[in-house]
Each structure stands twice: as C-alpha cells, then as structure tokens.
Amino acid sequence: MTFEFLIASAIGVLVAGGIYLALRARTFQVVLGLTLISYAVNLFLFASGRLMLESHDKPRTRRSANTPIPCRRRWC
C-alpha cells in the first residue's frame, strides 16, 4: 500500500459516486454528487504537485512547497 494508491483510488471512488449521484433526478442528490466530484477534483489538483509527507526536520518554508496554486479555487 502506498499513499499514491490511496489517493488515486480515493479520487476514483469519489468520482464514481459523484457521477452516479449527479445523474439522479433530485436536486439534493445532484448537489451531493457535485460535492463529491469537487472533492475529487480538489484532491486531483492537489496531487498533481505530487505527494510529499510532512517532515519536521526541514525548514518551515518547505511546508507549503507542494501546494499547487489552483487548489485555492475550490470556491468556484
């Protein structure tokens, strides 16, 4: 088991659930589906900077090194 597998499979599961719910004929379900899909999209965008575990021995500036810019647009 690797982090990469966990993240990739989580994205897949979220997308699958999101698509299924978005295809329902009820507003609330569609909203739920879109929420799941947006979780997946955020994870995907985040992961596109590749994964890196928090390491305390490095200087603090390294903390955010892996944060890709688009992630903060989660509101749109």
Added chain:
Amino acid sequence: MASAMTLLTLVALPFLAALGIALCHGAARIVHSAIAAAASAAGLALIASLAVPALSGTPPSATWQWVPALGLDLTLMVDPLGWMFALLILGIGLLVVIFAHTYLYKGEDTGRFFASLMLFQGAMLGIVIAGNVLLLLVFWELTSLASFLLIGFWQHKAEARAGARMALAITGGGGLALIGGMVLLGVAAGSFDLATILTRGDIVRASPLYPAILGLILLGCFTKSAQFPFHFWLPHAMAAPTPVSAYLHSATMVKAGVFLLARLWPVLAGTEAYTLIVTTTGLVTMIFGAGVALFRHDLKSILAYSTISQLGMLVMLLGFSLEAAALAAVLHIINHAAFKAALFMSAGIVEHETGTRDIRRLGGLAKAMPVTALIATLAAASMAGLPPLGGFISKELMLYQTPKLALLGQPWLLPALATIGATLSVGYSLRLAGHLFFGPPREAEPFARAHDPTPAMWAAPALLTGLAVLLGLVPMGLAAPLVGAVTGAVTGTAPPQVELALWHGVNLALILSLLAVAGGAVLLWRHAGLLAAWERAALPDAKRMFERTLGLLDTSVRRLMVASHTPSLQNMLLASFTVTTLLVIEGALTGGGVLTGTRALLPANFPAIIAWVLLIAATLAVVLEARNRLRVLIYISVIGLIISLAFAVLSAPDLALTQISVEVVTVLLMLLALNLLPKRPPLLSSPPRKACDAALALAGGVLVGGIAWAMLTRDPGPSIAAFHLANAKPGGGGTNVVNVILVDFRAYDTLGEIIVLGIAGLGIFALLDTAAVGAAGARLRAWRAEMAYSPERHPMMLVTASRIILPLTLMVGIFLFLRGHNQPGGGFIAALVVAAAFLVQYLAAGFDWSDARKPFGEHNLIGWGVLVAMATGLGAMALGSPFLTSWFDYFSLPLIVKFELASAMLFDTGVFLTVLGAVMLALAQLAHIGQRAARATADVGADAGADAGADAEGGDGR
C-alpha cells in the same frame, strides 16, 4: 505629421458630430442639422486641402499601431480613388443634410436621424480611406449597422423595420463572407496593409487560396452593391426617409461594394474566373434591374431598381479587367452619384408636395412644379444617357468597351446584351420623367396640391443636376484629371491619358447608343401594353422567397435545438459524462504507453489506510443513503474531514485549514437548505436506468482513478514552485508561500476572485429576496414543515455553548489572520472561521436574535473589502510601482519585539472582509428564507394581510 492629423481629424469628425448631436438630443432641429452640416463642410475642406498631395501620386498616409499581433493597424491613406469617394461622401452628405433639414416632418426625431446619418458618413469615410484591410472590415460592418438604423428610422412602420432587417441580414451576411475573404487575402499576401497587398497581386493570384478569396470577397461586394441575386434588399430599403435613400443609394452604401472591387482590382482582376463571374453578374443585374424598373409604379422603387441596374453596369465594367473599362466605371461612378442623388431628392420633393409617390396617380407636374420638373428631367436624361449630359459620355465609353470581351466566345454577345440593358435604361428614365412631369395629370387631387418647394429644398438637387450637366458639357475640364488619376489608382499603374468628349465620330458605340435611345423611345410609346403583359406574368417575389427561407431556417434550427439540447439536466449530464468517458477510453487505448510510472512511491502507514477505508465507506454511504438527507450530511462531513486530514499529512497545512473551515460552512449551508426540502424524497429512477448510470459511474471512476495513478507514479514536469519558494521571503516579505502567492504573486487573481465571490453573495441575496413575492413566494407560503419542531426552539445548552464559543472562535480567526503571512492562515481562512462563528449563533439563538445584535451589514463588508483591496493596489501605483505591488518593512517597538508591516496585510484585510460578507450574506439569507417561510406558515391562518406586511417588512429590514 500634419497630414497625419488631417487624416485622423477627417475620419473622426463625423463620429464626433454624431456624438455631439446625440448629446444635444433635445435641442431644436436647426442645431442638429447645423452640427451635421458643419462637420460635413469641415470634412470637405479637409479633403480639398488634401487634393494636391492625394492626386499627385504620393498619397498621404499615416499609421498608428492598434493590435500589432493581428496585423491590425490604424492606417489611413488617401489615394486618388479614396479621395474621389471621400469627396462624393462628404459633398453629397452635405447636400443631403441640407435637403433633410427641410424634408423631415414636424415632430420627427431629428437628433436620432442626424446622429445616425453622421455615424454612417464616418463609417463610409473610414472604408474609403482605410489603409489596412482589417480596419476596412471594421468600417464595413459599421456601415451595415448604421444603415440599419437609417433604413429603420421610421420605427413605427412595419415595412421600415422589415426593410432594415433585410438589409442588415443581406449586407451583414455578406460582410461575414468578406471577413473570411479579407483574412485569407492577408494570409496569401503576407500582410494586412493595403498598400503592400496591392503590390502583391501576382502572389495572390498564384496562391491556392485565390478561388476562396475571390468567392468570399465577391460575395461581400455583391451583397453590399445589391447585385443579382442579392438585389432584393435594396428596393425594400426604400422604406427609409428619402434623404437616406438619396445618400445610401447614390454615393455611399451600395457604392461600397463597387469601391472595394475597384480597390482590390490590382489584386483580384485579370483572371478568367474573375472576368467571367464579375462581368456576368454585372450584366445580368444591369438588364434585370432595368427591366423591373420599367414596370414599377412607386417613384422610389423605380429609382431603386434603376440603381441596381446602374450598379450592375459598374460591376460589369470592372469585371472586364481592362484599363479603359475601369476608366468608364470611374467616370460613371461620378455621374451616377450626381444624377441619382438629384433624382432621389426630386422624388422626395414630389412626395413631400403631392402626398404620393405612385407614378400612376401623378402626371403633368411640369405645370405645377416647373423647377422640380427641370431638375428631375435633366437628371433623368443623364441617367438615360442622352447627349449632351454626363451620362451620355460614360455610357458611350461603356458601349465602346463591350466588343473587346468575347463572352462565352461570342464577340457579339456582350455588345448586344449591353445594348439591351441600355435600351431598358433609356426606357425607364424616359418613363420616369415623361409620366411624372408631362402629359395630362392622371388624378386631380395630388396635382391640385402640387407646387414647387422653397429654394432651400430644391437647391441641393439643382446643384447636383447642374453637376450632371456640366460633366457632359465640359468633361475635360471638370472630370478628366480626376478620372485619370483615379483610374491609375484603380489599375495600380500610371494614370492613363483621358479623352472625354461628347462627339467621337461615327463608331460602333454611337450606333449602339442610337439604337438604345430609339428602343427606349419605343418602350415608352408601347409602355401600357408592355405593362399589362408584365402584370399578367406571375413572377417570383424575391421578398417572399427570402422570408420563406428565413422561416425555414428558423424552424429547422429550433428543431435541432430541441433535439440536441433537451431540457432535462439528467439527460444532458448523461450525454456529457458518456462522451467524456468514451473520449478518455479512446485516448487510453490509442495513446500507448504503460499505466504505472517509475517514480519512487511513499509507503502508506496504518492510520492512512484506516482513513482511506473510512473515506470509501462514507462515499458508499452517501451514495446508498442519499435519500436520508440528514444522515447523509454526516457522511459527507466525514469525507471532508478525511480530505482535510490528507492535506495536513501531505504537507499542505493551508489547504487543510481552508478545507476544514469550508467544510463547516458547507455543512451549515446544507442544513439550512435541507430545512426547506422534503426529508424523504420519492423514488424516481427505474432500476434499468440506475444500472446504466452505475455502469457509467464505475467506468468514470476507474478512468479518473487510473489517470490519477498514472500521474502520481510519474515525476512532474518543470515547476514554478522553486521560483515562488525563492522569492516569497525576499520579494513578498512572508514565509508562508501560499499566502504570499495569494496576496502578492497572484494578487490580481485574488482581487478578481473576491469580486466574483462578492457578486455571488449579492446574487444569492437578490434571488432569495425576490423569492418572497410572486409564484415562488406563494409556494414558500404553502410550505409546511414535515418534521415536528422541538418544543424548545433554542435549546439552552446549545445557546450557552455557542455564546462561549463565539469569542474563542473570533480569537482563532484573528490569530489565523495575523499570522497568515508567515504561517498557515490568512484572510480567506480567517473569514471562514469568523463566518462560522457567527453562523453558529444563527443556528443556536435564531435569526432574529442574532441579526438584531450583529454590528455590521454584509453588503457593506463586501463593498469595503473590495475597496480596501483595490485601494491597496492603487496605493502601489501612486507610489510609482505596478498595480498591487506589495511593500513591507520591519519595525521594532519597545516591549514588543521586532515585527513586520506589509501592505499585503491590508490587501488580506480586503480579502477577509469580502469573503466574510459574501459567506454571511448567502447563509444568512438562506436561514432567513426558512424563517420567513416558517413565519408565514404560522401566520397564514391568522391574517393574510398582516402576513404580507410582515414579509415586506422583513425584506426592507435586510
């Protein structure tokens, strides 16, 4: 540079005049016409001052860069061709303004009229002195739009509206084709500069793009110049006021197509295809227009079809690709402008003074209005090509050229057909003058009213007719130098020697001309019989065909839209998901390569696996329990929590903080929305549909997961992260790179985003605020809570806890905000935390209690936030740096250690305020509407009137 300013002023004057007229819209008619006349006269003076340089062979030109990346420059150039057209546009424009001043009836909107007229004049002027083909296109489109306004000036008349629409559809449609043609032309010639293109004719004609260029540009020219079969818009454009017709159809609008043909003559002309298409189109149009004109009864309709015919002749002459024919065309352009404008104005006078334009009701007007009769008869004689008038000379030149071109291999064909066209022209010209002014009056009433107008009204047509006469009497003195220079500009060679005279000796042209005059006289003599025969023949009506085509297009497009764009979101989503999935599958199958890359992977620890299992289980629960709405919110918050944890573990503390605060706000939002939704919705989808959706969802999930896996197991490409890391501290003054990116590197982005967020908040407010009225309000009032409310609406424990939490949460928010520049936090996150703190109060203590104690208005927060952020950016500009450059420095105070002040902090304050305002506004509104609905329900039995009052009050109070 002096000439550059002259050129710019020349083209800007009409537009400024249009603006000026529009600004003093309410003023008297004389103000409007005086501005228009002054602008036209000033333009004339300018163009006159350019006469020597323009005609001497070194055309004045000037270039300003506009969009250099597209090759679009603001190039203005006055060569002889452009000069002649500019002279016609401004000269006839001035006369039309004078004529229109007296022509327009009392109470008409003269401000709109003259403003549109000047707009049109400016656009036309732009076409003829544009030195860049893209610029020319801009003005070309502008003439279509301005002519739409002019033709539809009498908005209350259905035929004016229909005529304007038809003109716009045809000329605008042709304009689209022209855009394509011009862009291809620029590509083939390697430049969009007109002077350069004109020297590269050989390259363009040899280019494989030439047929497309030719076809598209000709389509643009033919539609604009009303060539068969696009002629039909022109007669319907006669619904315009007569001064407009006089302007558009003598010297300007319809001449634009002819102008462009002449302009691009050195590039396009000379090939077999060009000669065949252009000559044939012109010839057919000439004969067709003349034939129809013979049998029309409306004066303006006769003139409209005669214009079509005359334009056909011009196009035909340009199609010959011969210098001498181009010369004849140039001369005829001047002649036609003079006599046609005079004739249109005369028709306007006749209508103005008799009340009708129907030639069958008029007659013998020479007795009642002798001045008008003299003017119009001379102009019509010039149109017929009778000596000693200008029209005779150009018609002679035309007939003289016809045998030089063997159409379809038959040298006699063209002279014969051209003579038929000329005969018909003589016929309709003679009929126009003869039936209108001579013989007995056909009806008593219009004749009794008829009288000559004031000199102010006949001065303009008289001047033009005088010009038409002089062009015949002294052609060498008046026209020859100009025609020679212009012909040189058309052909792109040295100006030819011009010999213009009435008498050339007996030659073929004279014989053909005599034949035409004799034939025309016979046509007039036998007109009654011919007319009866014409009216017996059922002829196709172009207008009806146009409308039928439009209707057919309309219905088929509608059908296509309904078929392709179903109103069901479900089906649309299904289609887009399916197509996307298939595309990804296709890419995966054909792309080659392996799924798993070679990057070293991070081994997962046990807690991570537990979290993963939880996430999968929560997702499944959301899907399976979606109908149990309250419970599903808990599942979804589990997912959000785990994702926040993932961000935290995987080195993105900022993201984790944002995620968790957004999570709280989202769940609150959903709770509020749920209040209004049924708690257990009915089942809608059938099992097969569900199975199909599930299969698609599974495929989509596998594919996206696969893509993520493939990406994660490969090394990333070059990243800009290093730049941000290196510059965050020295450039932005902060050690939290994410925050520095938000408030400094990409502050412009953030500014745009908070504005969007603010607008979204206001949009939600507007939508929900209006939901209380109308149908939505009625539905809301009919709403009944499904679940029984707890007898204790605001549980004491919750209220007390939330009030203790409030200051603590606020403190956390302030802490996050202050440290944001250097450590995880910042304005966005702080705003969400603070918003959550307030929203909890709404939940616990109720909307009214919290709202009454709230010290701020959300609208103000949004507004101030955007203003503060903008002011920070502008402050940098005031200090001489680019917009949104941040400033920072370090200070030390006694007792408190060294600290940093940065302008980014101020910007972040703007972000904080806007986000707080938008989130509060959206959520409070949603809470409020539930409250309002609940209140309405409670009040419904008691008093409906008070209920409405309370609603209105609630709305105002916000």
